[in-house]
Amino acid sequence: MSSSTRQPRRGDTRKRIQDVALELFAEQGYEKTSLREIAERLEVTKAALYYHFKTKEDILISVFEDRTRPIRELVEWAEGQPHGLETKKEVLNRYSEIVMDAGPIFRFMQENQATVRELSIGEMFKDRIFELMAILKEPDAPLADQVRCISALITMHAGNFHLQDAEGDPEEKRAAVLEVAIDLVTQAHAGQGGK
Numbered sequence: 001m002s003s004s005t006r007q008p009r010r011g012d013t014r015k016r017i018q019d020v021a022l023e024l025f026a027e028q029g030y031e032k033t034s035l036r037e038i039a040e041r042l043e044v045t046k047a048a049l050y051y052h053f054k055t056k057e058d059i060l061i062s063v064f065e066d067r068t069r070p071i072r073e074l075v076e077w078a079e080g081q082p083h084g085l086e087t088k089k090e091v092l093n094r095y096s097e098i099v100m101d102a103g104p105i106f107r108f109m110q111e112n113q114a115t116v117r118e119l120s121i122g123e124m125f126k127d128r129i130f131e132l133m134a135i136l137k138e139p140d141a142p143l144a145d146q147v148r149c150i151s152a153l154i155t156m157h158a159g160n161f162h163l164q165d166a167e168g169d170p171e172e173k174r175a176a177v178l179e180v181a182i183d184l185v186t187q188a189h190a191g192q193g194g195k
Contacts, residue, residue: 016042017052018066019104021059026107030056030115057119064121067105070098071128078135085189088136089182092152095132096178099160100170106161129153136185145188152181152188 020041024033035056039049053059074094081087099106109116109125116122137149159177166173 014052014062017049017059018063021056022063022104022108025060026104026111030060030108030112060115060119061121063105064124067102068125068128070101071095071132074098075128075131075135083135085186088149088185088189091132091135092156092178092181092185095153096156096160096174096181099156100174103160103164106157107164110161137188141188142191145191148184148188148191152184155181155184 017038021033021038024038024041028037033056035049035053036046038056038059039046042049053062074091077094078087078091081090116125132153133150136152137146141149156177159180160174163173163177
């Protein structure tokens with residue numbers, strides 16, 4: 001059997017469900033997507049889908065838990081590092097890769113803002129972002145420098161989201177967004193007397 005026609009391994013089922021559901025949620029909206037449509041796209045019965053996930057919300061929560069795990073791991077790593085500019089630059093570098101890999105989840109969040117606010121996933125994601133902000137900014141820094149650090153994260157999200165359909169190499173686009181984010185944090189660090 002060729003690799004293009006092989007059936008997915010059983011362990012891939014959860015990931016396949018998540019990917020297809022996220023794709024449909026982004027295309028049609030979370031509210032307008034049914035479990036039946038997810039099952040049809042997967043070419044499985046609704047009962048087979050129900051074996052893995054009882055509700056759309058269960059699927060969505062699992063997607064956010066899985067896709068935000070690298071952010072949590074990054075925060076844990078950064079908390080064990082010296083709180084200086086080099087650590088902040090490395091956090092941004094690693095986070096830029098996470099953002100690129102999580103493109104579908106960011107598209108979902110953009111297209112389904114009301115759902116994100118209503119469900120626990122919005123709080124989960126917001127908590128992760130606040131943890132990253134705490135690593136990037138100094139609490140006693142001048143307000144303008146704190147804004148620069150917050151803006152670095154916003155740059156990562158907005159830059160990648162808005163450049164996703166632009167012409168060009170994805171790695172070059174990631175590098176450009178990262179450069180701007182690092183410039184903001186470096187400028188803030190310099191304004192803090194190079195702490």
